[in-house]
Amino acid sequence: MSEVNTQSKSKVIAVLYDLYRDKMYRIAYSIVKDIHLADDAVHDAILKILPNISVDADLTSVHMANYIIIAVKHAAIDIRRKQKKDAENISFGYEINTVFTEADEIAIENMKRKYGFSDEMMAILRKLRDVDKDIICLYYINGFQTSEIASMLNLTEVNVRKRMSRTRKKLAKLIEKEESSNEKQHEKSRRDIETVC
Amino acid sequence: MKNSMKKADEILKLFAEEMASSRTEAFEYKDEDQERIVVDVKKKRTKPALFYMKRICIICICCISLFVGLCTVSTEANLAQLFDFIFVEKEDNTEMVSDEYSPNKKRKIENMNLIMVNDLLRKREHEYKNHLNTIISIARYKKEAPLDAIVKYSEKLIDQENRLVDLNMHCNREIIASFLQNEIIKAEKRDIRVEYYIETPFPQYQLHDYELVEIIGNLMNNAIEATETLEKGKRKIYTHIASDKIKVSNYTKDNSWETAVDDIGTVGYSSKCRNSGFGVRNIKDICLNHGYDTKIYKENEMFVFEVSFV
Numbered sequence: 001m002s003e004v005n006t007q008s009k010s011k012v013i014a015v016l017y018d019l020y021r022d023k024m025y026r027i028a029y030s031i032v033k034d035i036h037l038a039d040d041a042v043h044d045a046i047l048k049i050l051p052n053i054s055v056d057a058d059l060t061s062v063h064m065a066n067y068i069i070i071a072v073k074h075a076a077i078d079i080r081r082k083q084k085k086d087a088e089n090i091s092f093g094y095e096i097n098t099v100f101t102e103a104d105e106i107a108i109e110n111m112k113r114k115y116g117f118s119d120e121m122m123a124i125l126r127k128l129r130d131v132d133k134d135i136i137c138l139y140y141i142n143g144f145q146t147s148e149i150a151s152m153l154n155l156t157e158v159n160v161r162k163r164m165s166r167t168r169k170k171l172a173k174l175i176e177k178e179e180s181s182n183e184k185q186h187e188k189s190r191r192d193i194e195t196v197c
Numbered sequence: 198m199k200n201s202m203k204k205a206d207e208i209l210k211l212f213a214e215e216m217a218s219s220r221t222e223a224f225e226y227k228d229e230d231q232e233r234i235v236v237d238v239k240k241k242r243t244k245p246a247l248f249y250m251k252r253i254c255i256i257c258i259c260c261i262s263l264f265v266g267l268c269t270v271s272t273e274a275n276l277a278q279l280f281d282f283i284f285v286e287k288e289d290n291t292e293m294v295s296d297e298y299s300p301n302k303k304r305k306i307e308n309m310n311l312i313m314v315n316d317l318l319r320k321r322e323h324e325y326k327n328h329l330n331t332i333i334s335i336a337r338y339k340k341e342a343p344l345d346a347i348v349k350y351s352e353k354l355i356d357q358e359n360r361l362v363d364l365n366m367h368c369n370r371e372i373i374a375s376f377l378q379n380e381i382i383k384a385e386k387r388d389i390r391v392e393y394y395i396e397t398p399f400p401q402y403q404l405h406d407y408e409l410v411e412i413i414g415n416l417m418n419n420a421i422e423a424t425e426t427l428e429k430g431k432r433k434i435y436t437h438i439a440s441d442k443i444k445v446s447n448y449t450k451d452n453s454w455e456t457a458v459d460d461i462g463t464v465g466y467s468s469k470c471r472n473s474g475f476g477v478r479n480i481k482d483i484c485l486n487h488g489y490d491t492k493i494y495k496e497n498e499m500f501v502f503e504v505s506f507v
Contacts, residue, residue, distance in 0.1 A: 023224050066217035070222060103223035107215035115211065125212055133216060140206075140213040171205035179201070 013057050016046060024072040031076035041076035048152060061140050070134045074153050104133060118178060124170050132163050139164065376410050377396055380417040384434060387425045393436040400440035402506060408483050412443060415476035416502055420447040445497060445501040
C-alpha cells in the first residue's frame with residue numbers, strides 16, 4: 001500500500017473522507033438504521049479519530065482502517081444507546097454483527113493454521129466479547145493507552161484495564177497449564193527412555 | 198507467571214494483527230459488476246474461436262457428405278444431419294446469450310433504482326434543511342412583514358410537498374413512484390406539466406420492475422423530448438397507468454410521425470438525432486416477450502403510445 005503523507009489536519013480530514021466515507025457510512029447505517037443518524041455517527045467518529053492521528057500517518061494502512069472501523073462502530077452504538085436507554089441489551093444490525101463475527105472467526109482460523117495454537121486457546125479467543133476484541137486491537141496494534149481507549153469506547157479506565165487483564169490472565173493460565181503438561185510429558189518420556197536403557 | 202504473561206501479550210498482538218487484516222478485508226467494497234464485466238469480456242473473446250471452429254466443422258461435414266453422396270448416393274440422410282446440426286447450434290447460441298446477459302442487466306437496473314431512491318431521499322432531506330434555513334432567515338432579517346413572507350413561502354412549500362405525497366399515495370410501488378417522481382422533476386425543469394392517473398392498488402403486471410421502468414422511462418423520455426420545444430400551452434404529458442394499459446400522450450411539433458408509424462420502433466429509425474431509435478424498439482421487444490400489444494395513434498390532436506395488457 002502506498003503511503004499517503006498529509007500536510008495538515010484539514011487535508012487529513014479530506015483524505016479520510018475520501019478513503020473511508022462509504023465504508024464508515026455502511027457500518028454506521030447497519031447499526032443505527034437511519035441515514036441521518038448514520039451521518040452523525042460518521043462525523044462523531046471523525047471528530048474522535050482526528051486528535052489521535054498525526055499529520056504524517058499512513059492513512060491507507062490496515063491498522064488505520066481497523067481503528068476507523070472500531071471508531072465508527074462505537075460512535076454508532078453510542079448514538080443507538082442515547083436513543084434507547086436499554087444500553088446493556090443493545091443488539092446492533094444483524095448484518096454488521098455477522099460481518100464482524102465472520103471476520104474474527106477467519107482471524108482465529110488463521111491463527112490456528114499459521115501458529116498451530118491449541119483448541120483451548122482458540123476457545124478462549126472465540127469467547128472474547130466484541131468490546132474486548134476492540135480493546136485488544138486498539139491497545140496492541142494502534143498503541144493507545146488504556147485511558148485513551150476508555151474515552152474512545154465510552155468506558156471507564158478501570159473497566160478497560162480489568163477487561164485487558166482478565167483476557168491476559170486467562171491466556172497466561174492456559175499457557176502455564178500447557179507448558180506444565182508438556183514438561184510432564186517430556187519428563188515421562190525421559191524416564192521411559194532411562195528404564196529402557 | 199511473568200513469562201506466561203509475556204507470551205499471552207505476544208499471542209494477543211498476533212490475534213489483533215489477524216483481526217485487523219480480516220476485518221479490513223471484510224469491509225472492502227467489492228465491485229461485483231466489474232468482475233462480471235471482466236468475465237463477460239473473457240467469454241466474448243472465446244466466442245469467435247468457437248464460431249470459426251463451428252464453421253470449419255460445417256464445411257468439413259459438407260465436403261464429406263458431398264463426397265459420400267457422390268459415392269453412395271445416400272446424401273439425403275447426411276443433409277438432414279447437417280440441417281439438424283446447424284439448427285441445434287443456433288438454438289444453443291441464443292440460449293447462451295440470453296442467460297449470460299439478462300441477469301446482469303436486471304441487477305444493474307435494480308441497483309440504479311436503489312441509487313435513485315437513495316438520491317431522492319437525500320435530496321429531500323437536503324432541501325428540507327434549506328427550507329428551514331430560509332424560513333429562519335426570513336424571520337430574522339426581513340424587516341417588512343416577515344410573517345406574511347413566511348406564510349407565503351410555507352404555503353408554496355406545502356403545495357409542493359402535497360404533490361410529492363400525492364404521488365406516493367397514488368403509487369404504492371416505491372420504485373415506480375420514485376422513478377416517476379424523477380421523471381416529473383425532469384419534465385418540470387423543462388417547464389413541462391405532467392399529469393398522471395395511476396390505478397390503486399398499483400396494477401400487478403407480468404413484468405419485472407426493471408422492464409416496467411424501461412417501458413415508462415422510454416415513453417416519458419420520448420414525450421419530454423417531443424414536447425420541450427413546443428409553445429407553452431402544449432407542453433403537457435398525460436400518463437395513464439391502469440391494469441389494462443399504460444398510456445402516455447403528448448403534443449408533437451408536426452404530424453410527420455403519422456406517415457412513419459410503421460417505421461417507429463425499428464432500430465435506427467428516430468425522429469431525433471443520432472444515438473436514438475432504440476427506446477421504442479426496447480418497449481416493443483419487452484411487450485413481444487410477454488405477448489402484449491403496442492399501439493401508436495392520434496387522440497385529441499395528441500400523439501399516443503399505448504401498451505395494452507388485454
